[in-house]
Amino acid sequence: MIYKNIFVITALFLTINTSFAIQSGRVEHNSVLFDYKNLNFTEIQKEADNFFVLYKRNSVPETKEHYLNSAAGKYYILTKVDNSRIEPYVQLGRIYDEKNKPRLAKENFCKAININFKDPSANFYFGEFFYKRNEYKKALYHYNIAYNNGYSNKYTLNLRLATIYEKFADLINAKKFYDVSYSMKPSTELQKKIRSLDEADYRKSGYYRE
Numbered sequence: 001m002i003y004k005n006i007f008v009i010t011a012l013f014l015t016i017n018t019s020f021a022i023q024s025g026r027v028e029h030n031s032v033l034f035d036y037k038n039l040n041f042t043e044i045q046k047e048a049d050n051f052f053v054l055y056k057r058n059s060v061p062e063t064k065e066h067y068l069n070s071a072a073g074k075y076y077i078l079t080k081v082d083n084s085r086i087e088p089y090v091q092l093g094r095i096y097d098e099k100n101k102p103r104l105a106k107e108n109f110c111k112a113i114n115i116n117f118k119d120p121s122a123n124f125y126f127g128e129f130f131y132k133r134n135e136y137k138k139a140l141y142h143y144n145i146a147y148n149n150g151y152s153n154k155y156t157l158n159l160r161l162a163t164i165y166e167k168f169a170d171l172i173n174a175k176k177f178y179d180v181s182y183s184m185k186p187s188t189e190l191q192k193k194i195r196s197l198d199e200a201d202y203r204k205s206g207y208y209r210e
Contacts, residue, residue, distance in 0.1 A: 036077065036080040036081045037081065037082075039077065039081050041078060041081050041082055041085070044074055044077055044078055044081065045074075045078060045087065045088075047074050048071050048074030048075045048078065048088075048091065049071075049091075051067045051068075051070040051071035051074060052067070052068075052071040052091065052094075052095075054067040055067035055068045055071060055098075068095060068098060068099070071091070071095060072092060072095045075088040075091045075092050075095070076088070076092065079092070084115065085115075086112045086115045086116055086119055086121070086122060087121075089108045089109070089111040089112035089115070089122075090108070090109070090112045090119075090121050090122050090125055092104075092108040093105045093106070093107075093108035093109035093112065093122075093125060093126070093129070094125050096108060097125075097128070097129050097132070102129075102133070105129055106129070109122060109125065109126040109129060112126075113126065117145075118145060118149045119149070120145070120146040120147075120149045120150040120151040121146075121151075123142040123143070123145040123146040123149070124142070124143065124146040124151055124154070124157060126142045127139045127140075127141075127142035127143040127146060127157075127160065128160075130142065131143075131160060131164075136164050136167055136168070139160070139164060140161070140164050140168075143157060143160055143161055143164070144161075147161065153184075155181060155184045155185055158177045158180045158181045158184065159177070159178075159181045161173070161177040162174050162175075162176075162177035162178040162180075162181055165177065166178075166197070171197055171200055174197055175194060175197045175198070178190060178193055178194050178197065179194060182194060
């Protein structure tokens, strides 16, 4: 019990230090000599995920920042507990994306993909990173990997693919993914979008006359 308490206290200390470093846009290696392998990955991950959920649900800027930094500190510790696990790097990538620190976000997404380049979660959120920055070709590349490796039933991904294909004037694929999106979550907006693509495709067919 004494040793367990020591590990808990030390982990808390490391989390605070790491969170402080993250506020300035960096994660620093802590000088405290500690064997991270003795920490429980699953327990820390639950805490980290909980902080991230609280960040998403909260609307007070100061509180949101606190939760985000706390989550980042926990995820950073997880990369030390087991650097072969992909989840902490994906989450750190998302966090730095939220904090608008693109270099650090890309760094962590790349680390995740280096562990498993077909991982759907890593590729989906890396795609989201590029989509937000209007880098649609890069976003499409990662979205397609995510789609082909287990995320084909994800509504947001199908909608993103539809939107990108429409931007690229690929009406067939755009309509295909809008149709799938509509089947998952029907809406008037999507219905109008599908109808407009049908009309555009009809005009291009050569059969349409003004």
